[in-house]
Amino acid sequence: MQATMSTLLQPAQKERMTAAVRVRTSCRAYAGDLAPAQTAQLAYHAGRYALPGARLRLVPLPENASTNITGCRAAVAVLVDGDSWLHRLNAGAIGEAFVLEATAMGLGTCWVGGSFRREAVRDVAAPGETLLALIAVGPPATPLTAPATRQRMAPEHLCQGNWRQWPEQLIRAATLVQQAPSGMNQQPWSLLIARGGGFAVDAPVHSALDAGIAILHAELALTTPHTWRFSDAPGAPLATAVADDRMI
Numbered sequence: 001m002q003a004t005m006s007t008l009l010q011p012a013q014k015e016r017m018t019a020a021v022r023v024r025t026s027c028r029a030y031a032g033d034l035a036p037a038q039t040a041q042l043a044y045h046a047g048r049y050a051l052p053g054a055r056l057r058l059v060p061l062p063e064n065a066s067t068n069i070t071g072c073r074a075a076v077a078v079l080v081d082g083d084s085w086l087h088r089l090n091a092g093a094i095g096e097a098f099v100l101e102a103t104a105m106g107l108g109t110c111w112v113g114g115s116f117r118r119e120a121v122r123d124v125a126a127p128g129e130t131l132l133a134l135i136a137v138g139p140p141a142t143p144l145t146a147p148a149t150r151q152r153m154a155p156e157h158l159c160q161g162n163w164r165q166w167p168e169q170l171i172r173a174a175t176l177v178q179q180a181p182s183g184m185n186q187q188p189w190s191l192l193i194a195r196g197g198g199f200a201v202d203a204p205v206h207s208a209l210d211a212g213i214a215i216l217h218a219e220l221a222l223t224t225p226h227t228w229r230f231s232d233a234p235g236a237p238l239a240t241a242v243a244d245d246r247m248i
């Protein structure tokens with residue numbers, strides 16, 4: 001049975017990825033080839049993280065493919081069926097799961113949505129698939145270290161309402177979302193308690209890929225059994241985690 005957003009990650013994966021969030025930054029300078037064992041492990045992660053309409057494929061990165069990344073020889077192609085916003089949201093989540101797994105292996109990663117030459121990787125998408133982005137991956141030129149600071153929205157801008165009173169798991173979710181990567185660092189999301197209850201990640205529908213990344217980071221902190229619901233109806237949050245038997 002295919003995973004859903006709430007069943008994608010087991011507790012051990014969440015723990016590993018949460019530690020990886022602290023040291024992940026976009027890496028644009030790499031030290032060449034992956035070791036064969038690393039390639040095998042990354043291919044395994046690329047195959048294992050899939051959600052409806054979205055999948056990952058580990059591919060060689062041709063030398064001329066990226067316009068601002070050096071020394072990188074591999075990438076994951078982030079692929080969706082057609083171009084539905086839900087598929088793009090799912091693609092953001094699985095791509096970020098891959099990023100955090102690679103980070104946990106000590107590898108550098110960088111989402112690349114714009115700064116690559118499409119003609120250099122035109123064979124990676126099958127008929128009917130859309131290539132949304134690449135994720136560069138490889139040994140970093142300098143070892144990964146947690147950045148001293150990140151340019152991010154303050155919690156009072158990221159979170160709506162009385163967030164200081166939120167349960168601890170939601171405060172942790174906000175801290176993890178705050179560190180998430182986004183295209184041009186736009187952080188096009190906000191967090192809130194939805195009107196009917198549940199913890200919501202809201203974003204414009206055209207930012208569904210970034211929203212999926214934020215949801216994956218939030219998911220790392222959620223311990224109450226829950227189900228994610230998605231909506232593009234006006235006034236409704238894009239994604240809401242609703243507790244299966246009580247309020248989150």
Ligand SMILES: Cc1cc2nc3c(=O)[nH]c(=O)nc-3n(C[C@H](O)[C@H](O)[C@H](O)COP(=O)(O)O)c2cc1C
Pocket residue numbers: 024025026068110111112113114115116133150179180181182183184185209210213
């Ligand atoms: C969907 C997406 C697309 C991105 N596209 C590019 C890109 O084309 N080129 C690039 O250099 N960085 C790209 N980035 C990296 C962002 O610029 C980066 O995540 C952001 O500035 C925050 O910095 P950090 O990742 O180091 O925390 C992209 C990130 C995301 C999530």
